[in-house]
Amino acid sequence: MRTGARSARESFGEMLLGGLLDHAHALPPDHVGPIVAGTVALIGGREVRILLQDYGQRNLVPLAGDGLKDGEPLPIDGSEAGRCFLTARPVEVPSADGTRVHVPLLDGGDQAGVLAVTLDTIDDDRRLLRRIAGVLADVLQTKNGYTDLFFRTRRGEAMSVAAEIQWSLLPPLAMTMSRVAVAGVLEPAYDVAGDSFDYALNGDVLHLAMIDAMGHGLDAATMATVAIGAYRHARRTSVELSEIYLFMDRAIAEQFAPDHFVTAQMLRLDTGTGRLQWVNAGHPAPMLIRGHRVVRRLNSPTTLPVGFGGAQPQVSETVLEPGDRILCFTDGLIEEHQSGQEEFGEDQLIDWIHRLDRADRGVRAVARDLSHTLRRARGETTTDDATLVLVEWHG
Template identity: 75%
Template structure:
């Protein structure tokens, strides 16, 4: 029986025979549901072998967002971590686009491992030559691989260990377990955040959720350091999520968080917080600022001003119901939120870093045309270098772009 036009067979019905591409992806899909996490690498290698690839690597971003670290596994190529800022793999990671490098032994292809716009890492392989069919199949394998890494992440410590380049404090361990993916890119909206110091962060955290046309955002900074701050941050984020999920307004969310922190920790403890709600259809942004530095509005690749709002007491102090501020964003506007540790750090023991320095670097980096994830990462690392590499307090950045 032979196939006719449109995939139909003469004699009735569509052609359901397995093509080469379906067979290749079937290697991954048929076994994914009961695959142990440590077998992801070997299974990907088995699928890629059908394309004749060599030296396959799965590279994961370290917690400091500075290096891409090879995932160990049978059949995967080992090697040194690759710097994100100075490698072809890093360029693929930052741009979220494939990068090909012609070498004497063939073509080295780097593909972004994307899951919901979050960049999990990079898949790198070598082929003798690369055609459009190879590119299509490699892109699809990379997509399935990213999904496997994300879904299996909750079952294992393998990926956590791979991503660590230095010891992590218990407080930081708690904070990282609270976080959503560091970035999300969707047709109408994109978000990205970064925490410093990555391996010793304690009181800072952020959270977001996209529910239909509404993007919910929150950033918090719990007082103190170490486990006390991490515990308070856990309660604050938990209270925020609970209130958000029962669909109350921003002012009610603030009161819910305030009560939870006060009841658990008493009157001498507090959490500064910033809660936002963005209508992704219209660009209408609402927010409550409870003790944070005012967010910055970035329009046309320059900081246009602060989003000032009515004064609201930090969470835990028993403040009155807060006023909700509002602004209409324009397409491609970005809003930068940050904790006070970013601007209050002293440069080499002298003056504070300050908002003016922050604005200078935001203008410089945003004008380069990078996505929010690359801008946020570059901004955090640049500011840390400008402070002499010192971060005595948590310093968190979170950026949202309304894409229109």
């Protein structure tokens, strides 16, 4: 294309994006889809679908709205939109009437879903579509704070009150930055109660915690809420891991009966040097994955679960190599207490890590597939919450 024509096209694209950005702050949530569909139509796009990931991470569900194509949810596994979602890369599918383009909706490395559009030609529209998808992802994240529209779209089945509480606590399920990536999965998605996790990237330091409150239902969800709140409060005062543990311990002991407790695991990773510190209070030891193989468990001195008044814990430490991954998980991932069934066990978990963790797969896809594979191996049932978080240090 001639330079003048390219400049005109870029100016047109800037006008489209500028119009979208200028009105985004005052845009009602139910107008997001129609406005995006109208914007895409100006570059010749049709059959526009905004596909959002359901809470079970199994399907991509179309957002309803004027100008948007409706239809049934698409499975993440086995669909072109799902391939775009799992790889976080655009997927183009030629057809008789044009090209179906799938673009990931990325926000800070997390992925809300996929924007799907049919175009007659796409030579000069790829960059513009990526930018429209980027703006759309940011708008969805912002508007989600004060509407139920996107929650209802993503909810594939009835959700328990305890699960509603837990999902409201969670940070984005995934984060991908230049030095570090994080991905987590909670099962059963629509009935999780006591499991939760939290993370924050503050400068060069990644903070991460995973907790498992005893019991089930609202009691467990309430305890998990207090534990995560105490963790965030202590973390934000920039104290050491051992002091964070003591603060969480006091919070649980003061609010609940003496026999109530929360198992917890807290990590701190210096993303500049790879220095990893952790405290383990009752969880299975994390696994260090190097070269896509489990090379060892990150064992540490015994620390009492949060709420039992344990002494100030000893902080364990190691130094990661670029590309290392750390898998943290709750006991529900490897235990099965249903009558007549054996425990799944860490050996089977390691075997599946070796099958699923490959060089061409990011932590989000590996974490999701690992959780779903283990759930299928348990016969799609579990007597406990089963949660995992996978961290990769890029170096």
